[in-house]
Amino acid sequence: MATLGEAKQMILDPAIRDWVLLPIMVVMLLVGVLRHHITVLITGTPKKPQLKAVRESKALMRGSQLRAFRNAIPPHAFASRKAFLTEAYDQGKYLKNPNAPKEGVPAPNPMTDPDMMEGMMEGMKKQVTNMVPxxxxxxxxxFFFQGFVVIKLPFPLTLRFKSxxxxxxxTRDMxxxxxxxxxxxxxxxxxLSSVFTLILGDNNGNILYILGLHHYNEPIY
Amino acid sequence: MARLDFEAASLELQQYRQSGERASERVAYLASRIIKDGYSAKLKDDIWPFYEQAVTAALDVGDFRLADECIENLKRRFSSSSRVQRLVGMRYEAEGKLADAQKIYDAILEEDESNILVSKRQIALLKLRGLKSEAISALVTYLDTYYSDAEAWIELCSLYLSVHAYQKAAYCLEELILLQAANPIWHLKYAEIMYTLGDYSLALKQYCRVIDLHEDHLRAMYGIQLCASKILDNGEADGTTEALKELATERILATEVNQCTIDSIKQVVREYLSVA
Structure with missing residues (x-):
């Protein structure tokens, strides 16, 4: 029996450990660190909000606030605010660009809007730095290690983990x-994401990307 | 002098940063101790917010040496940051060089017109110069954009109060109530302004609202008592007003008896309530 068990046993060349297993890990670690720094370099400063846009959103908020807490103020105060706000909304006083076309006109092509383009470019840049490495x-x-078996896990697993x-x-039998x-x-x-957290601190570029890439890789499994 | 407990000190500073409490003396003391005892390297990445916090506190207590040291360190790390520039501006302000500060703030706003903190500093500068009406109009412009800034509303309210524009101050408080309806302080202030304006019944209602939000609020109960007596004197009262007044008197007595340990004060309260 003992000889049968030994015959079935597969032994890995220690060279595989030294030249395949560890290099893959080290390379991935280094690439992760490198990509973090590249991401930091190419990420531009966050776009500053436009004053007009802030004003528009706050004015909308003012309306909803008045609606929600109208009971808290005396009737005359509510009436004057309601009159003021309805007039302001009707005339579009708080709009970002008051001369924009009204409803019914088709929305402009997002490609021609420089703001939109910039946002899209930012996303693209991040995607590229994630995907390429x-x-x-x-x-x-x-190319180099196709079909290599590199490590044996020290605990048993069910057959479903094979894929x-x-x-x-x-191989069916391994x-x-x-x-x-x-x-x-x-x-x-x-x-490695928790290792990156350890090295690069929280909020490093890698974690986000790993979550994002997850979807890409699913069909491969 | 005993060694500073660094862990406790850094934790305390962090708490002040989060809560936004302006305990300048304590912060300046802790910051100077941390720097002097050579703990600053131990703060790691927290060192930058620490320096920022230390600068504001140091300027508050007039410790220019500490402020300069922190600003220098920040400048070395963030050479072109508007946040550091603002601190430099505040340094000028603290020294009284208002024109220089103004120049710096203008430059920052030129770069980024949506810098809230700097916009506020500009208004503070106007106040500092004693230009009340300019400060008021600047605040109104500011609030037209940043409607939801409760701090700015209360600031505008107190500016209006300082020029006796009670109607306008009341408007500010209505906005504050809309923004933070559950804060009894706004209702209390509103009630007091209404009382000043002579609208006793509305003031009474608002005082009741304060009690609703904060049980046994002593100041509000005195308010109710006072408003109710005024309404009764004017002869516009119904049964509720009388009942309210009695209830307020009873609660004031009960609370005062519980809280106050000095007999003479209790006596004064009793006499006052029996007269009113």
């Missing part, structure tokens, strides 16, 4: 506790 790392792993832990390795290189990459991708 991940795609590169994934390509690197697929999660052994993506890129198509024990679920063995982890393939590509899966090791994904484990790192999602598992």
């Amino acid at each position: 991940q795609m590169l790392i994934m390509g690197w792993i697929n 999660m832990l052994q993506s890129g390795v198509d 024990d679920v506790t063995w982890v393939s290189s590509l899966s090791w990459y994904f484990l790192n991708l999602f598992g």
Whole structure:
């Protein structure tokens, strides 16, 4: 029996640990730190709110406040405020641009609005800095370490974890506790966020992005 | 001098930062101790809000050396920050160089017209110069944009009160009540202004509202007592007013007896209530 058990046992070359397992982790860690700094660099200062826009939103708030707490003030005070606000709203005194076209005219194309464009560009820039390094790392792993089994987990798992832990390795018989290189990459991708919090402090760019990228990767599993 | 308990001190400062309480003397003392005992490096990233807090407190207590030191440190780190510039402006203000401060504030607002804190400082400058009517009109413009700023409304209210414009002050308080309907202080102030204007029945109602929000509010109960007597004197009263007056008198006596330990004061209260 003992010989049978030993025959079934699979042994990993320590070189795999030194040249595949640890490098993937270190590279991902370093790329994460690098991306954090790049994100900080390319993120422009937050856009300052326009005075007129603030005024518009506060005026709307004033109306709703008056509606909600009308009982708290005497009737004459309420009446004068109501008259003032309805007139102001009717004439559009508090609007951001009072001369804007009224309802019925189709909304302008968002592409021509510089404000909108800027916001979209900001989002794009972030997306790109998130996507590009991940795609590169994934390509690197697929190219060099495709089909590698890199680590054995020290605890048993059910069969359902096979697709999660052994993506890129198509074997039916291998024990679920063995982890393939590509899966090791994904484990790192999602598992390193708390490490980043430790290194870079709260609110670093990585956590957000990991949450965002999650949706992208789901079909791969 | 005993060593400063750094942990406790930094926690206390943090609490002041969060609550916004302006305990300037305490903050300035703690800040100077932390800097002198060489704990500032231990604050890590908290050092910047700490410096900002220390500057304001130091200017309040007139410790220019501490303020300058903190401003220098902040300038070295944030060379082009409007937040630091504002502190420099406040430094000028504290020294009395109002024109210089004005220049700095104008420059910041040129960059960013939506800087609330600096807009407020400009109004404060007008007040400091004693230009009440200008300060009032600046505040009105400010509130036209930032309607929801309760602090600004109460400031405008007290400015109006200082020029005896009670109707306008009452308007400000109505706005405050709309903004924070559950705050008994606004109702109390409104009631007092209404009393000053001679609208006793409305004042009475507002005093009752204060009691509604804050049980056994002594000042409001005196108010009710006073308003009710005025209404009774004018002969416009109904049964409720009389009952209210009796109730207020009873509650004032009960509260005073509970709270006050000096017999002579109790005597005065009793005499006053029996006369009124």
